[in-house]
Amino acid sequence: MAVSYVPATFEEAVRIRRETGAVPVAGGTDLMVRYRSPAGTLPDFPWPVMFISGLKEMKGLFLEGVELVIKAGTELAVIEHSEIVHPVLREAVRQMAAPALRNLGTLSGNICNASPAGDAVCVLYALGAEVELTSSSRMRRMPIEHFITGPGRTVLKGDELMTAVRIPLHSESASFYRKVGTRKANALSKLSCTGFITVTENRIADMRLALGAVGPVVVRSAELESQCIGMDLNHFRNYKPDLRKQFAERVKPIDDQRSTAEYRKETTLNLIDEFFMLIEKELS
């Protein structure tokens, strides 16, 4: 049976983490399910755990300079209802799971879980979010795409806790978000797609496209995006088939219980086409 801790303060949580390597459990919406045992018995955690949802120091969200800071223990429902959060992130969170689960789950838990199908994570890639990691001796931050290295894998060290997600404020001319799943509530998505387009003087000033659940990690290509900067409508139209092909090469989904690789690829390309139509509309 795994040892479990309930730290009373953030300092205590950091100390327990350093001394025991206990895995933090915030909402429990993933870990309590993954390690569940028959009714009346304890979850079968393979490592020591600590329950951090009671830590007030880890809750809250606020603007700091050019960033929105969402502290790690902030529940999804709070993010969903906050007016300082980017509307596309709010929408992605609103479409996750169901109200009772959003009252428990956290964005940081979603990130640390590192599922390629995390819908909010796809939006965070597109917004260029960074994560803040804290241990007893240091604090560091890094872009989310450096933090997540594969399905369920991150570079979180054994003595670190994720303490916040930092999201640069972003305003775009138009945004695009689609989640494709079997039913609205609870079902994990088959795929998701987030796009942002900013146009100034009829040319692309900024274009971002993040694709979820079509590879081991969310797909975003700084290289392809930067090639679009400065394009006008004609230029983009001519370049579009080539761009679509290059995105297609980066989309490498798998078959699993939720969907097939073929469906995911085809549908993702359809969504890319839809996003390209939005870009053309913005350029016209």
Next chain:
Amino acid sequence: MQHITFILNGEKQVVNADPSSRLLDILRDTLGMTAVKEGCGEGECGACSVLKDGKLVNSCIVPMGSVQGAEITTLEGLRDTAEGENIISAYSDSGAVQCGFCTPGMVMAAAALLRENPEPDEQEIREALSGNLCRCTGYNLLVKGVTLASERGKEKGIWQ
């Protein structure tokens, strides 16, 4: 094992439990709150719904370590209040109860919704109940029930 102190239906409780034990098990087996049902055990069906600090949660995935100092409300704490009676009688009068297994969770979900939004439209009701599965009613009768509870509650001034 650890002493965990919390408020259950308005009364202070101290239980000696492993912090990783599920709130659902403690409520049912230790404290006798059998209105809380275990359906799926993985947060999908809502039969175990309770209010934690006024928010709807699935007690099957809430570890006791997260309950320290919290205020928990189960159907037992709601059913004899004007708020609870209003929802229960509205469900009953709308035919929103058949086998009854989902009903306690459905009452808690409706209570959580109506406290925040006393006059929800149909879409808001469906969203609020979206984490609670019912295999009997086909949901329309439940939506009707919540609508009726909203209308009657307004007349009775329940949320003022």
